[in-house]
Amino acid sequence: MAQVSITVNGKVRKADVEPRLLLAHFLREQLLLTGTHIGCDTSQCGACTVLVDGRSAKSCTIFAVQADGSTITTIEGLARDGQLHALQQGFWEEHGLQCGYCTPGMIMSAVNLLNDNPAPTEQQIREGIAGNFCRCTGYQHIVNAVQNAAGKR
Amino acid sequence: MATTPVLPKLVGQRIKRREDPRLIQGKATYVDDIKIAGMQHLAFKRSDVAHGRITKIDVGVAQAMEGVEAVYTGAQIAAFVPPMPIGTPFPSPPHHAVATDTVRYAGEAVAVVVARDRYVARDAADAIVVSYERLPAVVDLEQAMTGKPTVIHQDFPNNLAVPLVPGGTGVGADSSVDDTAITKAFAGAEVVISQRMMNQRLAPSAIEPRGVVAHFEPGKGAMTIWSSTQNPHILRTMIAAMNGLGQDQVRAIAPEVGGGFGAKINIYGEEYVAAALSKQLGIPIKWIEDRSEAFVATTHGRDILAYVDLAAKRDGTVLGLKLRLIADVGAYNMLLTAAIPTLTMLMANACYRIPAIRVTVTEVFTNKTPTDAYRGAGRPEATYFIERAMDMLARELKMDPADVRRKNFIQPDQFPFATPMGAVYDSGDYEKAMDLALKNAKWTELKAERDAAKAKGRLVGLGLATYVEVCGLGPSSSLPTGGWEHSGVTIERDGRISATTGASPHGQGNETTFGQMLADQFGVPLEHVTILHGDTGVVKQGIGTFGSRSQAVGGTALHLAGGKVKAKMAKFAAALLEASEDDIVFENGRVFVKGAPASGKSFAEVAAYAYVPVPLPPGLEPGLSDEAFFEPANNTYPFGCHISMIEIDRETGEPTLLKLVAVDDAGNLINPLIVEGQIHGGLAQGIGQAMIEEVVYNSDGQMITGSFMDYAIPRATDFPRFELDSTVTPTPVNPLGAKGVGEAGTLGSTPCIVAAAVDALSEFGVTHIDMMLRPEKLWRIIQGGRS
Numbered sequence: 020m021a022q023v024s025i026t027v028n029g030k031v032r033k034a035d036v037e038p039r040l041l042l043a044h045f046l047r048e049q050l051l052l053t054g055t056h057i058g059c060d061t062s063q064c065g066a067c068t069v070l071v072d073g074r075s076a077k078s079c080t081i082f083a084v085q086a087d088g089s090t091i092t093t094i095e096g097l098a099r100d101g102q103l104h105a106l107q108q109g110f111w112e113e114h115g116l117q118c119g120y121c122t123p124g125m126i127m128s129a130v131n132l133l134n135d136n137p138a139p140t141e142q143q144i145r146e147g148i149a150g151n152f153c154r155c156t157g158y159q160h161i162v163n164a165v166q167n168a169a170g171k172r
Numbered sequence: 173m174a175t176t177p178v179l180p181k182l183v184g185q186r187i188k189r190r191e192d193p194r195l196i197q198g199k200a201t202y203v204d205d206i207k208i209a210g211m212q213h214l215a216f217k218r219s220d221v222a223h224g225r226i227t228k229i230d231v232g233v234a235q236a237m238e239g240v241e242a243v244y245t246g247a248q249i250a251a252f253v254p255p256m257p258i259g260t261p262f263p264s265p266p267h268h269a270v271a272t273d274t275v276r277y278a279g280e281a282v283a284v285v286v287a288r289d290r291y292v293a294r295d296a297a298d299a300i301v302v303s304y305e306r307l308p309a310v311v312d313l314e315q316a317m318t319g320k321p322t323v324i325h326q327d328f329p330n331n332l333a334v335p336l337v338p339g340g341t342g343v344g345a346d347s348s349v350d351d352t353a354i355t356k357a358f359a360g361a362e363v364v365i366s367q368r369m370m371n372q373r374l375a376p377s378a379i380e381p382r383g384v385v386a387h388f389e390p391g392k393g394a395m396t397i398w399s400s401t402q403n404p405h406i407l408r409t410m411i412a413a414m415n416g417l418g419q420d421q422v423r424a425i426a427p428e429v430g431g432g433f434g435a436k437i438n439i440y441g442e443e444y445v446a447a448a449l450s451k452q453l454g455i456p457i458k459w460i461e462d463r464s465e466a467f468v469a470t471t472h473g474r475d476i477l478a479y480v481d482l483a484a485k486r487d488g489t490v491l492g493l494k495l496r497l498i499a500d501v502g503a504y505n506m507l508l509t510a511a512i513p514t515l516t517m518l519m520a521n522a523c524y525r526i527p528a529i530r531v532t533v534t535e536v537f538t539n540k541t542p543t544d545a546y547r548g549a550g551r552p553e554a555t556y557f558i559e560r561a562m563d564m565l566a567r568e569l570k571m572d573p574a575d576v577r578r579k580n581f582i583q584p585d586q587f588p589f590a591t592p593m594g595a596v597y598d599s600g601d602y603e604k605a606m607d608l609a610l611k612n613a614k615w616t617e618l619k620a621e622r623d624a625a626k627a628k629g630r631l632v633g634l635g636l637a638t639y640v641e642v643c644g645l646g647p648s649s650s651l652p653t654g655g656w657e658h659s660g661v662t663i664e665r666d667g668r669i670s671a672t673t674g675a676s677p678h679g680q681g682n683e684t685t686f687g688q689m690l691a692d693q694f695g696v697p698l699e700h701v702t703i704l705h706g707d708t709g710v711v712k713q714g715i716g717t718f719g720s721r722s723q724a725v726g727g728t729a730l731h732l733a734g735g736k737v738k739a740k741m742a743k744f745a746a747a748l749l750e751a752s753e754d755d756i757v758f759e760n761g762r763v764f765v766k767g768a769p770a771s772g773k774s775f776a777e778v779a780a781y782a783y784v785p786v787p788l789p790p791g792l793e794p795g796l797s798d799e800a801f802f803e804p805a806n807n808t809y810p811f812g813c814h815i816s817m818i819e820i821d822r823e824t825g826e827p828t829l830l831k832l833v834a835v836d837d838a839g840n841l842i843n844p845l846i847v848e849g850q851i852h853g854g855l856a857q858g859i860g861q862a863m864i865e866e867v868v869y870n871s872d873g874q875m876i877t878g879s880f881m882d883y884a885i886p887r888a889t890d891f892p893r894f895e896l897d898s899t900v901t902p903t904p905v906n907p908l909g910a911k912g913v914g915e916a917g918t919l920g921s922t923p924c925i926v927a928a929a930v931d932a933l934s935e936f937g938v939t940h941i942d943m944m945l946r947p948e949k950l951w952r953i954i955q956g957g958r959s
Contacts, residue, residue: 037291048289053205054198056430058379059463063880066379094198107196111188114845117853118679119195120380120430126196145888152880154379154431155679157852157917158888 023087027052028096036083043067045083046093054094054123058152065151068124069093075131077124077150094123097130105168106130115164117155125151129165137172139165179760182688182698186845189684190698200428203383203400204460211385212241214446214459215293217283217300218468219275222311222539222873223322224304226273229283234296239288242453243296246270246282253448254414256441259652260510262334262535265325267504269441275304276324276503277539278874279468284445286457309539309873313477313500316536324503324537333501334510334535339517341528341592357492357528361483365564370942371553373475373500373867374860375877376546377885378678380430381461382470384443386450396423396709397447401439402432403716404676406507406653408708410439411447426706429678433857434545435470436678437718438507442469467878472867473546475500476513476553482561488571488579492528495520495557499535502542509543510535515550515642521591522558523602523640523811524580529592539873545718547857548918551641559637559923563930564939573636573927574610578603581638595642597809598903598911605835605899606638609813612897613833618817622931631820631954632830633932636813637924643912644808644905645719656803657721658713659729661690661737663796665783667776669694669701671733674714675726676706680850680914682722685842686730693734695758696775712799720912723842724808728906732800741796744782747789748773808903808911812836814855814920818928825951827863827929829892834920837899839911847913848896854917855894860886861918862925866944 020035027050034049046052046069057079058066067079070092097104106126109115116122125148132139132147139147144165145158153161194200231243246268255266270281283300287293308321310331319330342350358364378400385398395417401407401424408424411417429436442459450457461469481494499513513533520531566576581602582589589597618634625632648655660672669690675682683703691698704710717726738758746753749772751765757772764772773781782796817831834851841847864884868877877883902909922943929945930938936953 039291047204052198053201056202056380057204058381058430059880061463061879061881064379064463094196098197103196110196111192114189114849116192116195117681117849118378118380118429118431119191119200120202120378120428122195123198141893145891149887149889152379152885152887154377154433154857154885155853156849157854157856157886157894158891159852159894160849162888162893 021084023083025086026090028093038082038084040083041079042081042083042086043078046078052093052095056120056123058120063152064121065128066121066124068127068151070127070130075128094126097126105171106133106165109164109168113160113163113167115156115161121151121153125153125161132165133169133172138169179695179697181692183692183842185843187684187688187843189681189846190687191681191683202380202428202430203385203398206385206398206427208385208387208456211456211458212286212288213290213293214449214457215285215287215290215297216281216442217297217302218465219271219278219280219282221275221304221306222278222309223307223324224275225307226271226275226282226302227305228303230301231283233299234285237292237296237299239292240296241286243300244284246272249284249445252452253444256444257410258505259507260505262505262510264505265328269444277541279541280503281441286449286453290460311538311540311869311871311873313498313536313538316538324539328537331537332534333505333537334533337514337533339593340520340530353528354492354494354530358483361491362486363484363565363568365482365561365568367480367561367564367940369478369480369557369560369940371474371476371478371556372943374473374546374865375467375867375883376433376435376470376473378431378433378435381463381466382436382440382442383460384446385456385458386446387456388451388454390454394421394423395447395451396425397443398425398427399443400429400436401426402436402676402678402718404706404708405674405714406716407439407443411443414444415447415451423709426676432678433547434473434549434718437716438471438544463880464878467883468541468875471506471544472502472541473543474553475543476516478557480557480561482565484565486569488565488569488576490524490526490580493520493526495531497531497533499533500540500543501535501537502540503537504542506542506544508545512545512550516553518593518595519551519554519642520558521593521595522555523577523582523638525582531593540869547854548915549719551915552858552918552922555637555639555641555919556923559639560926560940563923563927567939574606574615577606577638596806597640598806598905599901600640600809600811601899601901602638602640602811605811605837606813608897608899609815609833609835612835612895613815622817629822631822631932633818633928633930635816635924635927635931637920637927638811638813639919640809640811641915641919642807643720643810643915644724644804645721646807647804653715656801657715657726657729658799658801659726659733660712660797660799661730661733663737663741663779663782665780667700667774667779669696670704671701671730672704672711673726673730674711675717675722676714677717677722680717680722681843681846685723685846686727688842689727689730690734693731693738694775696761720914723908723910724906724912725802725804727842727910728908729800729802731908732802733798736798736800737796740798741778741782743789743792744785745773745778748778748781804905806905808839808905810836810838810911810913810916812916812920814924816924816928818925818932820929820932820950822954825947825954827945827947827950829859829863829925831892832859832921833895834917835897835899836913836916837901838913838916839902840900840909842910850913851896851917852894854915855921856886856891858918858921859891859925862922862943863945864890
C-alpha cells in the first residue's frame with residue numbers, strides 16, 4: 020500500500036492505496052465521486068476525464084499514486100455556490116447530452132479547451148473534444164453547447 | 173385570474189431536458205455507481221480460442237487467492253443456470269450462460285469468479301487455466317454454409333440456423349412459392365442491376381458498458397436486479413423464469429442507462445449468472461463489463477450479405493426485385509437474433525411501387541460473437557440494399573438519382589399501402605420529403621459544384637437516398653413479449669402528477685417529452701409532473717425501449733391513461749362546481765366551467781377533494797389514479813431523404829464528408845430539440861458504418877478490432893454540421909400522430925454516403941463499393957483506374 024494526499028474539489032484527501040489503483044477507481048470507489056465514468060480500457064473514450072492541476076487528463080490511465088500531491092477537479096467540483104458552470108449550463112441549454120454517460124468527461128475536456136482558447140472556432144471545438152467519444156449526439160449539440168458557454172464568458 | 177400568466181402549450185416546443193441537471197453534475201446513478209453492503213464482484217474467464225473443446229479447467233490458483241469467495245466452471249454453473257431462452261420461434265441450439273464443454277467464439281465465458289473487489293476478481297479470473305482441444309473455426313458466412321471445415325452445432329447441418337425463409341410476391345402464408353410474377357418481371361426487363369453487397373458487422377458501443385447488480389434477499393425470498401438494460405420488464409420476466417421465482421418476487425431496475433442502441437435489449441448470460449449466484453450465495457453480486465469484454469461479449473449488429481437483382485425498364489420504371497439475404501448469426505441465437513433479418517425482408521419494398529418482389533432469408537452460424545439488434549435492426553440493411561440498387565440503376569441509365577426514385581415512389585393517395593412483403597405503410601409523402609431535401613441541399617448548384625471540382629481533378633461525389641422504416645413496434649402479433657406499452661397516471665393529493673411508463677429510456681428524454689404531454693393534458697406546469705420509469709417495482713407493466721417505440725406506443729399509453737384520470741377528475745370538479753362534467757375545462761392550473769374561469773377551483777383543490785370526497789359524488793370511487801395499455805393496430809412508417817457530398821483524396825484515398833442534408837418525417841413531434849438530437853445520433857452511427865466502422869476477424873476467429881484503438885467510432889472531427897429539416901405526415905395509427913424517430917438517422921445516411929463515394933470515383937468505372945470506405949480500399953480503386 021502507498022499513501023497519497025490528493026486535493027480533490029478543494030478538499031485534501033489522504034488514503035492508503037494499492038500502487039496499481041487507477042485514479043478513476045480511487046475517485047469512484049474510495050471518494051464515491053461517481054460522476055467520473057469509465058468507458059474503455061485504452062484511454063480512447065475520455066469518459067473518465069478530470070482536471071489534474073488544471074489540465075484535462077484521462078483518469079483511467081493514471082495511477083492514484085501518480086496523482087499524489089496534485090489538485091484534481093471532477094465534474095462534481097465544477098458548479099460553484101449552487102451555480103452551474105457555464106459549460107454545464109451550455110450542455111443543458113443546447114441539448115448537448117442524451118444518455119449522459121460521456122457528459123462529465125466531455126464537459127471536463129471542454130473546460131480545458133475554453134481555458135486554453137476562450138473563443139474557439141467550430142473546427143477548434145471539434146478538435147478540442149476529439150479525445151472524447153459520444154455515441155448518442157453526433158456531437159453537433161455538444162459543439163453548440165461549447166459555443167454557448169464560450170459566448171457567455 | 174387575469175394576473176396569472178397563462179401556461180404555454182408545451183407539446184411541439186423545444187423544451188430543454190429535465191433529465192440533465194443530474195447528468196451534467198455527475199449526480200446520476202448508473203449501475204456501477206450502486207454499492208450494497210456485503211456486495212462481491214463477479215468476473216468472467218473468457219475463451220481465447222474461437223472453437224474448441226474444453227479439456228481441463230484448473231481453478232486451483234484462483235480459488236486459493238486471498239479475497240476470492242468462489243470459483244465456478246461452466247459445468248458447475250449449468251447445475252443451477254438452465255440454458256438461455258430466446259425470443260424467436262426458430263429452432264435454436266442450447267446456449268449456456270457459461271460454456272460447459274465446447275466454446276464457439278473467442279470471448280465466450282468458460283468460468284466465473286466471485287471476489288472481494290473487481291481487481292481481485294480479475295486477477296483470479298486471469299489465474300484460471302483452461303486447456304482446449306482446438307477445433308477448426310469458420311468466420312466467413314458463405315464458407316460456413318458449406319459445412320466445412322466445421323459444423324458449429326451438431327443439429328444444424330451446414331451451420332444453417334434458419335435454412336431458408338421465402339417472402340414476397342407469390343409466396344403463400346404456408347411458404348408455398350409461385351414464381352410466375354417474379355419470372356415475368358425479369359423476363360420483361362430492359363435492364364437488370366445485379367450486385368453482391370455486404371452490410372458489415374458493427375459493434376454497438378454504448379459508452380457505458382453493460383453491468384448488473386443482483387441482490388437476492390433470502391429472508392424475503394425476493395430478488396432485486398439492477399441492470400444497464402433497455403427493458404427491465406423483460407429482464408424481470410426472464411430472471412424470474414430462470415431462477416424459479418415468480419414475477420412478483422423479482423424487481424428489475426434500469427437505473428440511469430448509458431446508451432443501448434439495441435445491444436441492451438438482449439438478456440445476457442452475465443445477468444443470469446449474477447442473479448443465480450446472488451441466490452446461491454445469499455450476497456449481492458456486481459458485474460461490470462470492461463470495454464475489451466464489451467467487444468466480444470456484447471452482441472454485434474448488422475453482418476448480412478445480400479445478392480440484389482433489380483429489373484427495370486430503360487425509363488427507370490422498376491419491374492421487379494430479387495433479394496437473397498444471408499445473415500451471420502454468430503455462434504448462438506440471442507433474444508431477437510433470428511428476427512432481425514426478417515425485418516430486412518419486411519422492408520424490402522422500400523419507398524417504391526415494385527410489381528414483383530422475391531426475398532429469401534438464410535441465417536448462418538459462425539465462430540463469432542452473436543449478432544442481435546443494433547440501431548435500426550434490419551431496416552437500415554433493407555434501405556441500404558435497395559437504395560444502392562436504385563443508385564446503380566440511375567447510374568446505368570444516366571438518370572439523376574432523384575428522378576429514378578420519383579418515377580417509382582408510392583404516391584400520397586395510395587396510403588395505406590399494402591406491400592408484397594406484408595407491411596401496410598400507414599401514411600407518407602416521399603416526394604415531398606425528397607423535394608425538400610433537394611431544395612435544402614441546393615441540388616442543382618451542388619451538382620455544378622461537384623462537376624467544377626471534378627474538372628479540377630478533385631474526387632468529389634454526391635449521393636442521395638430515400639428511406640421508409642418500420643417503427644412503433646408493434647402489434648402483439650409481431651413481438652413475443654407483446655407489442656403494447658403501459659402507463660399509469662396518478663394525480664397526487666397535492667395536485668402534482670406522478671406518471672409511470674414502461675418505455676424505459678436510456679437517453680431518449682422521456683421524462684421531458686412525457687412531462688410536456690401531461691402538463692398540456694392537465695393544464696399544469698411541467699414542474700408539477702414527475703415521470704417514473706425503469707423500475708418494475710414502480711412501473712406495473714411494460715415492454716421497453718427499442719424499435720423507435722417510446723413515443724408512438726409508450727407516449728400513447730400515457731396519453732390514454734391521462735385521459736382516463738382526467739375524465740374522472742372532471743366528474744369530481746363537476747360535483748364541486750355544480751356543473752356538467754362535459755363543460756369542465758383544465759387550464760392554467762385551474763379547473764373551471766367553460767367560460768367562467770374566475771369561479772373555478774385550483775387543480776390542487778379538486779385533487780384534494782377527490783381524496784377526501786365529502787360528499788362522495790354518486791357512482792365515483794375516491795382517488796385519481798388509472799392506467800392504460802396501448803396496443804397499436806399497426807406499426808408506423810416514418811420516411812425521409814438524405815443527401816451527402818464527400819471528397820476523396822486522390823493521393824491517399826481518404827474520404828471526407830463535406831455535407832449531409834437530412835429531411836426526416838416522423839409524424840407529429842413532441843419536442844423538436846430532442847428529435848434533432850435523435851436524428852443527429854442516428855446520422856452519426858449511419859455515417860460511422862458507411863465510413864469507418866467494421867468489426868474484423870482473422871481466419872482463426874480472433875477479433876482484430878477489439879478496442880477503440882482498432883474499432884473506429886466517430887469523433888467530433890469526423891462530421892460536418894448536419895443540415896436537418898422535416899416534413900410532417902401524421903400517422904393514423906395512434907392519436908398522437910407520432911411515428912418514432914430514434915433510428916431514422918441510420919437509414920438514409922449509409923447508402924447516400926456510399927453513393928457519393930461511387931460518384932466521386934466514377935471516372936474509375938466503379939459502380940459499387942462495399943462498406944466501410946477504408947482509405948486503402950478507395951486508394952486501390954484509384955490506383956486500378958490509373959493502371
